[in-house]
Amino acid sequence: MTRNIYKMPSASHETSDQDREAFVEVDPSGRFGRYSDLLGAGAVKKVYRGFDQEEGRDVAWNQVKLRNFSDDPTVLKRLLSEIELLQTLENENIIVLYSFWMDVENTTLNFITEACASGNLRDYRKKHRRVSLKAMKNWSRQILRGLEYLHTHEPCIIHRDLNCSNIFINGNIGKVKIGDLGLAAVVGKNHAAHTLLGTPEYMAPELYEEDYNELVDIYSFGMCLVEMATMEIPYSECDSIAKIYRKVTSGAMPQAFNKVNDPELKAFIERCIGQPRARPSASDLLQDPFLVITSSEESDGST
Structure with missing residues (x-):
C-alpha cells in the first residue's frame, strides 16, 4: 500500500535516505x-513530477482523488478504461504506461506514465512563437502515426478528445506523443460509436449526432493544426458551447482559420475537417504531398 513520508531528514541518514525524504509518497513497490x-491539473486528475528510482528517469505521477467523484461512478470507470487501454498499446507516438494501483487508504487512483519534458503542445507552442512550417509538418507526421496506430488497432480505438493540451512533446528532440486516452472508445469492426464526448472546439459535426467513426480524430487533428499555426483555440470567438455547436454543425470555419497564412497548410487543414465521407484516414494523410519529406529535410534528419 502506498505510504506517505513526512519525516524530516537528519544528519545521520545515508544519502539515499535523504533523497527519499524529498518524495511526498512512494508507490507500493518502492520503485516510483x-x-x-x-x-498539470484537469477536471479529473492531477499530474505530479515523479521519479523512477530503478531506471533513474523522470516520470509523470497521475493521481485521481476518488472521493471527489464518489457520486459519479462513470468517472472511475472511464479512468480504469484509460489505464487498461494504455497497457495494451505500444507505439513511439503514444504515451507509455509504466504502473498503476489503487490506494485504498487515501482513496486515490494512481498511474505512472512516461514524462514529456516540455509539457503539452499548447503550452510549448505559446513559449515558442516562431515555429516553422517544417516543424509543424514534423509534429503532424508524428501525431498522424499515433492516430494511424490507434485506428488500425484491433479493435479500432477512437481517441475522441484529441487537442493540443493532450498532445505532449519532448522539445529537445522534437518527439511528439498522444496522451490522455480517458475518453477513447474501443469499437468493433463496423467502427461506429454512439456516445457524445470530447472538447467542443475540436469535435467533428457528426460527433454531435452521436453516430461517427475514427475519422472524428482526423477532424480534431485539423483543428489542432489551426491552433499550431495561429496559437488560437478554434472558435474562441464563441462565448458558449451552444454557439460553437451552431457554427460547427453549419460548417462555419473558426475565425482562427482565416489567420493561417500558408495556402498549402490551409488546404491540408480543409482536407482534415471536410465532410466525413471525403475526410482522409491517418494513413492517407501520411502519404499526402504536403507531408512528404523533402530531400532537404532528409539531409538534416527531420522525420
Missing part, C-alpha cells in the same frame, strides 16, 4: 516516488 511539483 512522487514530488510535490504539480505538472
